[in-house]
Amino acid sequence: MKIVMAHGSGGNATRELIKDLFHKYLANDYLDKMEDSAILPVSEYPLAMTTDSFVVTPLEFPGGDIGKLAVCGTVNDLWMAGAEPQYLTAGFILEEGLDLDLLDRVVASLSRTAKEAGIKIVAGDTKVVQGNGGLYINTAGLGFRKSGRHIGTDVIREGDALIVSGDLGNHHACIMSQRMEIVNSIQSDCANLGPMVEDLLQAGIEVRAMRDITRGGLGTVLNEIAEASNHAVEIEEKSIPVDPEVKSFCDILGLDPLYMANEGKFLCITAQEHAERALNILKQNPLGTKARLIGSVTETGKPLVTVKTRLGGKRVIDVLYGEGLPRIC
Amino acid sequence: MIRAVKILINGIVQGVGFRPFIFKLARELDIKGWVNNFSGGVEIQAEGERVEDFIRRIRADQPALAVIVSLEITEIPVQHYREFTITESRESEDKDVLISPDVAVCRDCLQEMFHSKDRRYLYPFINCTNCGPRYTIIKDRPYDREKTTMAGFQMCPECHQEYQDPLDRRFHAQPTACAVCGPALKLLDCTGNEISGNGIGINLLQEGAILAVKGLGGFHLVCDACNDEAVSRLRRVKERGAKPFAVMARNIETALKEVTITELERSTLAGPSAPIVLLPRKKNRNSRISPQTAPGLQSLGIMLPYTPVHHLLFQGTYDYLVMTSANLSGQPLIYDNQEALAGLSGIADYFLLNNRDIYHPCDDSVMQMIGDRMIFIRRARGYVPLPLFLKQEIKTTIVGLGGEMKNAFCLASGKMAFMSQYIGDMHGYENLERFEQELYSFQKVTSIVPRKAAYDMHPEYSTTRIARSMDCPKFRVQHHHAHLVSVMAEHGMDDPMLGLICDGTGYGEDGRIWGFEYLFGNQEGYERKAHLEYLPLPGGDAGAKYPLRIAYAYLKKLMTQEEWQQTEPLWTKLSSQEKNILDGQLRSGFQLFETSSAGRLFDAVSGMLGICTEVTYEGQAAIELESVAEKWLEDGNTGTQKNRNEFLEITLQASMRVKALAALLDQYEKTGQTNAEGRLRLIEQYNEMAGRTDGSFCPDLYPALYPACLEISGEPQPGVLHVKVGSLLKEISNDVLLQKDPGEAALRFHYSLACQMLETALFIGLENKKLPIAGGVFQNKLLTEILLFLAGEIGVEILYPQKLPSGDGGLAFGQVLIANEALKKEPVSN
Numbered sequence A: 001m002k003i004v005m006a007h008g009s010g011g012n013a014t015r016e017l018i019k020d021l022f023h024k025y026l027a028n029d030y031l032d033k034m035e036d037s038a039i040l041p042v043s044e045y046p047l048a049m050t051t052d053s054f055v056v057t058p059l060e061f062p063g064g065d066i067g068k069l070a071v072c073g074t075v076n077d078l079w080m081a082g083a084e085p086q087y088l089t090a091g092f093i094l095e096e097g098l099d100l101d102l103l104d105r106v107v108a109s110l111s112r113t114a115k116e117a118g119i120k121i122v123a124g125d126t127k128v129v130q131g132n133g134g135l136y137i138n139t140a141g142l143g144f145r146k147s148g149r150h151i152g153t154d155v156i157r158e159g160d161a162l163i164v165s166g167d168l169g170n171h172h173a174c175i176m177s178q179r180m181e182i183v184n185s186i187q188s189d190c191a192n193l194g195p196m197v198e199d200l201l202q203a204g205i206e207v208r209a210m211r212d213i214t215r216g217g218l219g220t221v222l223n224e225i226a227e228a229s230n231h232a233v234e235i236e237e238k239s240i241p242v243d244p245e246v247k248s249f250c251d252i253l254g255l256d257p258l259y260m261a262n263e264g265k266f267l268c269i270t271a272q273e274h275a276e277r278a279l280n281i282l283k284q285n286p287l288g289t290k291a292r293l294i295g296s297v298t299e300t301g302k303p304l305v306t307v308k309t310r311l312g313g314k315r316v317i318d319v320l321y322g323e324g325l326p327r328i329c
Numbered sequence B: 001m002i003r004a005v006k007i008l009i010n011g012i013v014q015g016v017g018f019r020p021f022i023f024k025l026a027r028e029l030d031i032k033g034w035v036n037n038f039s040g041g042v043e044i045q046a047e048g049e050r051v052e053d054f055i056r057r058i059r060a061d062q063p064a065l066a067v068i069v070s071l072e073i074t075e076i077p078v079q080h081y082r083e084f085t086i087t088e089s090r091e092s093e094d095k096d097v098l099i100s101p102d103v104a105v106c107r108d109c110l111q112e113m114f115h116s117k118d119r120r121y122l123y124p125f126i127n128c129t130n131c132g133p134r135y136t137i138i139k140d141r142p143y144d145r146e147k148t149t150m151a152g153f154q155m156c157p158e159c160h161q162e163y164q165d166p167l168d169r170r171f172h173a174q175p176t177a178c179a180v181c182g183p184a185l186k187l188l189d190c191t192g193n194e195i196s197g198n199g200i201g202i203n204l205l206q207e208g209a210i211l212a213v214k215g216l217g218g219f220h221l222v223c224d225a226c227n228d229e230a231v232s233r234l235r236r237v238k239e240r241g242a243k244p245f246a247v248m249a250r251n252i253e254t255a256l257k258e259v260t261i262t263e264l265e266r267s268t269l270a271g272p273s274a275p276i277v278l279l280p281r282k283k284n285r286n287s288r289i290s291p292q293t294a295p296g297l298q299s300l301g302i303m304l305p306y307t308p309v310h311h312l313l314f315q316g317t318y319d320y321l322v323m324t325s326a327n328l329s330g331q332p333l334i335y336d337n338q339e340a341l342a343g344l345s346g347i348a349d350y351f352l353l354n355n356r357d358i359y360h361p362c363d364d365s366v367m368q369m370i371g372d373r374m375i376f377i378r379r380a381r382g383y384v385p386l387p388l389f390l391k392q393e394i395k396t397t398i399v400g401l402g403g404e405m406k407n408a409f410c411l412a413s414g415k416m417a418f419m420s421q422y423i424g425d426m427h428g429y430e431n432l433e434r435f436e437q438e439l440y441s442f443q444k445v446t447s448i449v450p451r452k453a454a455y456d457m458h459p460e461y462s463t464t465r466i467a468r469s470m471d472c473p474k475f476r477v478q479h480h481h482a483h484l485v486s487v488m489a490e491h492g493m494d495d496p497m498l499g500l501i502c503d504g505t506g507y508g509e510d511g512r513i514w515g516f517e518y519l520f521g522n523q524e525g526y527e528r529k530a531h532l533e534y535l536p537l538p539g540g541d542a543g544a545k546y547p548l549r550i551a552y553a554y555l556k557k558l559m560t561q562e563e564w565q566q567t568e569p570l571w572t573k574l575s576s577q578e579k580n581i582l583d584g585q586l587r588s589g590f591q592l593f594e595t596s597s598a599g600r601l602f603d604a605v606s607g608m609l610g611i612c613t614e615v616t617y618e619g620q621a622a623i624e625l626e627s628v629a630e631k632w633l634e635d636g637n638t639g640t641q642k643n644r645n646e647f648l649e650i651t652l653q654a655s656m657r658v659k660a661l662a663a664l665l666d667q668y669e670k671t672g673q674t675n676a677e678g679r680l681r682l683i684e685q686y687n688e689m690a691g692r693t694d695g696s697f698c699p700d701l702y703p704a705l706y707p708a709c710l711e712i713s714g715e716p717q718p719g720v721l722h723v724k725v726g727s728l729l730k731e732i733s734n735d736v737l738l739q740k741d742p743g744e745a746a747l748r749f750h751y752s753l754a755c756q757m758l759e760t761a762l763f764i765g766l767e768n769k770k771l772p773i774a775g776g777v778f779q780n781k782l783l784t785e786i787l788l789f790l791a792g793e794i795g796v797e798i799l800y801p802q803k804l805p806s807g808d809g810g811l812a813f814g815q816v817l818i819a820n821e822a823l824k825k826e827p828v829s830n
């Protein structure tokens, strides 16, 4: 069965779709009321709110699918602000021709991921548009910053340590392999970063700032951090963790893992004296076994990202302007 | 009758013994008056009976290192001077005097240095007005000792005496010094401790040690070139890949044992600029030089000792020393003592330092003879900061930032353009710092503070980022347009004309990667008339490191399914994972760049022929392809008759094919069928002639050449000619499958491509029968000389870069001229 335009008419087909498919996985106290808005209890903690839209082809890939991605992406953004995720909204845009079984699997996955992440889906929406069997999901998330700690780029200072939570580039390499129909065993790293962040915060690690390393990769994230905090940061090429299979895939394609997207990795900036302990905490988590200390904040007042190369030189890590256009003359 | 004149001379007239020369000349001709240095050059007041002779002799007998750019004469009233004097320098606002490049130690100084009675016996920093350091030690102008890095050395009374004596060879020789008052050498071990009893380290070199030696423009890493173990070790610790090392030979005679040298090459080698010259190695293989010096190559970069320290080092028993720029892989030249000790501690065993600071780091220049001229591969020490003179005046001050690889920038104003020394690749942070440092200090030397800027169109060049941060009117210049205008200006051409630019990479107006371009234009603009057909470059720069991957993508794109299946044996060196990913890229277009690059075409052929499958230095695949072709040819000259005959056949057919096309075009002009339809028919005729028939009707006309093909494009660029290489590449792959000699295939490829290059130019049309060429590909001696030969056969003159490198080292000059033109009309930032 496929999605047809009638599924979006608001009539019977729509009701059936909601009842048979969405309700099956997403039923809870808030959604069951079928009100126009969800009424949420007041909290004593500061609120964190974020939203993100998810577009990915293919919709299912090794290590995940768009449903899992749509939850993890928003949940991770909340955690990066030090906020514990509470409520989620999900808007689905379905293209005509979308396979219903596929949609079923995606919604099931979305529901499962949300439950695991401890976030409640409190509002939802579905629209059908003309198209080619595609699917887009928008989620918005609300969280409480229970720790009361201030986390942000404005508290970064000289000497702070940079830690990444694991291998870079897996999600990007996985999606590209799928799109190029290349058979390999690269999996997306799509995951909920919550457990790792919780461990760090509970252990009292002096976390200055965190960023999940998504679109644009670590290179872009570091540039944002340097710019926002007005600090120079320097990392070491040899300590950047990359899975060997991903590495050789990138080498052939001329891709730089520094600029590749991940969906389950984050950069954590901590006080230097807490770096070692933070690293150990991350490593005890199944998602953080490959965590590495990759560099430090080196200078105030100079927003610049550099990498110390294997040969002992330095290279500027810039924001990508093009797409890795050839430069060798 | 007594006549009085004021003479103003501009050019390189300071620090080259100009005033003593004038002084002596005045005495000889009984001229009275004075001579004076000022920032604008040299000013003379002369009166006497023989003023006319005086002026004539200034021009005729000027000192060897002087360059007179202008000489202005004004009549003045007679002052009745009683003698001729040299007066003191005076400051002036006008700063047009040129600064001399560094000069190899002169014969007179050498004689003194090796004369046991001389007070500078064995003094390693001996120099005079005719020789020694110049540009590399000058901080600012006018050129006086206080403005050089010699400022800290107080002259002893004896040196000062010489310095003040107009008749002495050291009169106003700013870097003059002696053992009492001047710089001194120091030999340290790798931990930085001074060691004694080893002199300047000759015995250490003899034992196979690697020395870091501070020279004129920076440090060299030095070892005995005949000591295989030392050279291999240097290659290993420097992480050098296969990139060749330059060799310093004791003298011309020892050099001649290893390489062959023409008269022009000899005079260049032994001249005051003393560059590295690439020379063909002797074929009778008794070479004593380690094969690790220039692996896989038929040529060797040779230079001769050019500083007193070099001459002292050659008191050792060795005849050849490897002398390679001391830098960490991918980083700029090291020129500071502390930097050297820190950076080279894992590479050099000992350090031969001195306390004369270098202000402008400057690599050795590299030259090669092509045709009957010397061309630059790299322009630096001995040539910088000599300017290029312009036909048209630049009314403002402007900087051309150059390219990404082999960067050199250009400052221009008035009728002069100053190219900086080779800075190097711009990927690294240190290189960017070096670039900015030199951009600043070069302004002091040239007195040009740029108010406008020109930069390359490539969005990811480091120079583009620098341009973005500059707050002045600036202009983006297309890469190959800059190459074209650079070579045209060098040859004094400014009317629009057709040029052929072949290189590895340049960002095109259409966002694709260009590199085999026929552009018609001048500094005001250009039109793209023809180019190599677009082919898929997988993985961009990463792919360009593996020539076989390029070949794989090119052939797969150009071949039918059936043809492709035959090529299986070509790809045994590609892993199944590589092939898998390449196939995926070709299917999906992901990380696949369309390119018309000539450099990648050479790479593809080199890879297919199994000559180079991994590139460890820029241009390696093409350089080795050329080398293999030359080897095949050379063996033919001395050995078997077979190769010689085939070589003659290839040459003959190439010349016949080019002549046949020229005749065909002549005929076509005469019949007046120059409309679009006639043109199409003509191209058909050419493709039949230069391509391959299927054998059933008539035999191939030029079987010794690989086939050529042209096509007129439709939309989106109607009328643009596409140089097609499908049949050429297919036939080469066939030769590989038939296991033909790669040397022969390589040579045929060079001839066939040169033919096709020239033929395409003929099709587009050559006004004045002149064709300028530029781009890194024309640093290929074999290719360029074939092109010169074939052009000569049909009376076409090839204009190739001689004053600047053909590659991106000459780019900034063209950028400046184009931006100047563009910003004239519109004085705002674009």
Ligand SMILES: [Fe+3]
Pocket: A329, B479, B483, B503, B504, B505, B506, B775, B776, B807, B808
């Ligand atoms: Fe170029």
Ligand SMILES: [Mg+2]
Pocket: A052, A073, A074, A077, A214
């Ligand atoms: Mg997000």
Ligand SMILES: [Zn+2]
Pocket: B105, B106, B107, B108, B109, B110, B126, B127, B128, B129, B130, B131, B132
């Ligand atoms: Zn001298």
Ligand SMILES: [Zn+2]
Pocket: B155, B156, B157, B158, B159, B160, B177, B178, B179, B180, B181, B182
């Ligand atoms: Zn002295």
